[in-house]
Amino acid sequence: xxxxxxxxxxxxxxxxxxxxxxxxxxxxxxxxxxxxxxxxxxxxxxxxxxxxxxxxxxxxxxxxxxxxxxxxxxxxxxxxxxxxxxxxxxxxxxxxxxxxxxxxxxxxxxxxxxxxxxxxxxxxxxxxxxxxxxxxxxxxxxxxxxxxxxxxxxxxxxxxxxxxxxxxxxxxxxxxxxxxxxxxxxxxxxxxxxxxxxxxxxxxxxxxxxxxxxxxxxxxxxxxxxxxxxxxxxxxxxxxxxxxxxxxxxxxxxxxxxxxxxxxxxxxxxxxxxxxxxxxxxx
Amino acid sequence: xxxxxxxxxxxxxxxxxxxxxxxxxxxxxxxxxxxxxxxxxxxxxxxxxxxxxxxxxxxxxxxxxxxxxxxxxxxxxxxxxxxxxxxxxxxxxxxxxxxxxxxxxxxxxxxxxxxxxxxxxxxxxxxxxxxxxxxxxxxxxxxxxxxxxxxxxxxxxxxxxxxxxxxxxxxxxxxxxxxxxxxxxxxxxxxxxxxxxxxxxxxxxxxxxxxxxxxxxxxxxxxxxxxxxxxxxxxxxxxxxxxxxxxxxxxxxxxxxxxxxxxxx
Numbered sequence: 001x002x003x004x005x006x007x008x009x010x011x012x013x014x015x016x017x018x019x020x021x022x023x024x025x026x027x028x029x030x031x032x033x034x035x036x037x038x039x040x041x042x043x044x045x046x047x048x049x050x051x052x053x054x055x056x057x058x059x060x061x062x063x064x065x066x067x068x069x070x071x072x073x074x075x076x077x078x079x080x081x082x083x084x085x086x087x088x089x090x091x092x093x094x095x096x097x098x099x100x101x102x103x104x105x106x107x108x109x110x111x112x113x114x115x116x117x118x119x120x121x122x123x124x125x126x127x128x129x130x131x132x133x134x135x136x137x138x139x140x141x142x143x144x145x146x147x148x149x150x151x152x153x154x155x156x157x158x159x160x161x162x163x164x165x166x167x168x169x170x171x172x173x174x175x176x177x178x179x180x181x182x183x184x185x186x187x188x189x190x191x192x193x194x195x196x197x198x199x200x201x202x203x204x205x206x207x208x209x210x211x212x213x214x215x216x217x218x219x220x221x222x223x224x225x226x227x228x229x230x231x232x233x234x235x236x237x238x239x240x241x242x243x244x245x246x247x248x249x250x251x252x253x254x255x256x257x258x259x260x261x262x263x264x265x266x267x268x269x270x271x272x273x274x275x276x277x278x279x280x281x282x283x
Numbered sequence: 284x285x286x287x288x289x290x291x292x293x294x295x296x297x298x299x300x301x302x303x304x305x306x307x308x309x310x311x312x313x314x315x316x317x318x319x320x321x322x323x324x325x326x327x328x329x330x331x332x333x334x335x336x337x338x339x340x341x342x343x344x345x346x347x348x349x350x351x352x353x354x355x356x357x358x359x360x361x362x363x364x365x366x367x368x369x370x371x372x373x374x375x376x377x378x379x380x381x382x383x384x385x386x387x388x389x390x391x392x393x394x395x396x397x398x399x400x401x402x403x404x405x406x407x408x409x410x411x412x413x414x415x416x417x418x419x420x421x422x423x424x425x426x427x428x429x430x431x432x433x434x435x436x437x438x439x440x441x442x443x444x445x446x447x448x449x450x451x452x453x454x455x456x457x458x459x460x461x462x463x464x465x466x467x468x469x470x471x472x473x474x475x476x477x478x479x480x481x482x483x484x485x486x487x488x489x490x491x492x493x494x495x496x497x498x499x500x501x502x503x504x505x506x507x508x509x510x511x512x513x514x515x516x517x518x519x520x521x522x523x524x525x526x527x528x529x530x531x532x533x534x535x536x537x538x539x540x541x542x543x544x545x546x547x548x
Contacts, residue, residue, distance in 0.1 A: 117508055
């Protein structure tokens, strides 16, 4: 009984905070999704209109699926690019490991906004890429390369996320018992076979965690499209932001947010088959 | 058996990634010293005037003050809440533990835009005006998972028999926590505080919905990105902040490591 009381005292405050400022707001958002308008009498109306509108508007859905597709694709590429990096650091870097790791992490301490913005300085019409190409005589007219398009958004986001994706993959590679690899070699595996059948499967939880590190923020992303994506590169997150900040149609924005939440939870459910979430986070 | 070309390929790849990671940042730093308001090539000349103007822009300094205050506040609250939660989940395996873990880790898997708009709805319903501290409320939510992670990994590192010893010697449970447990986990508490500070300090998405006219630094920076002539000042400030952040993060990483080493002994 004593234990129970201490446990409840300790866990009480954080639980109340999360309940009031995390669970309740999400619940309120669900309530809002059934309302006719943001203010006045329209507030008190219960309606399915927003859902009907959402499901009839194919452009909303297309943007949602396309954003989910972009996030998925971007997160996969980030994992593929981060894996060799994590592998190198975990197995080949030796005593310089900590230092080399730090070098990868330091750039992430620059302001997130400016890391994104800096790609405008590279891709823009008077940016680095154009200047270099012009100096080399490869082009004579400066023109924005990639900028204001979906590929620009993808390139920029990969840049932002590779270091973060690398971390959990590195952690899972570090945890692998090196004797397992020796055993595999003793049993006649080549190095490549040992990688495929021992190292890679054991590092999969880290890869899944890394995937989510990149996938989830990207799905909700609205800053990068605004900065480097232009009109062509806007994503589902921009749609939600618009509903709340400009169109002021909060009920519709709530429906859109819930739709995004469903996709996130679906992805979580599918991919946590690899291992429970708390394991992936190392808790 | 060791093939010689493999390590060199890894090293080459590492180097390539490093160059790509640092290139955009190097560009920013170069432009912060460039004597021209537009961020375009070719470069003009060396100047320190953007750094001088950082100290003269009152809007910018106000946003910086806002950001520092809410980062301090949200990091403090997240570390206290995370610390309490961490002690509870590491020391006790009672009903409610699993549910608490699941809920407290959830902010990691929910896009910030959703957290931002849901808090916007809450504040609107309760009638709390938008402000920088309102953004701080949201920053605590996203910081709690990290605080829990850092503090609980430190707690796992030392067994609870020290607490029991203190209680055998006549301390109450809460005295034992205050005089034994908290001093032992203090490096983790500080590391958590510093990490949560940087999370809040750099956060834009949630803040953009909640600050109203009370801009935090990222929100202010975003508004300035549309006025090209103001950009060099913003970039100069970012260069200063990056230097400070680097010092803080290296210090916190050192704390975390030194904490882990002593717990292994």
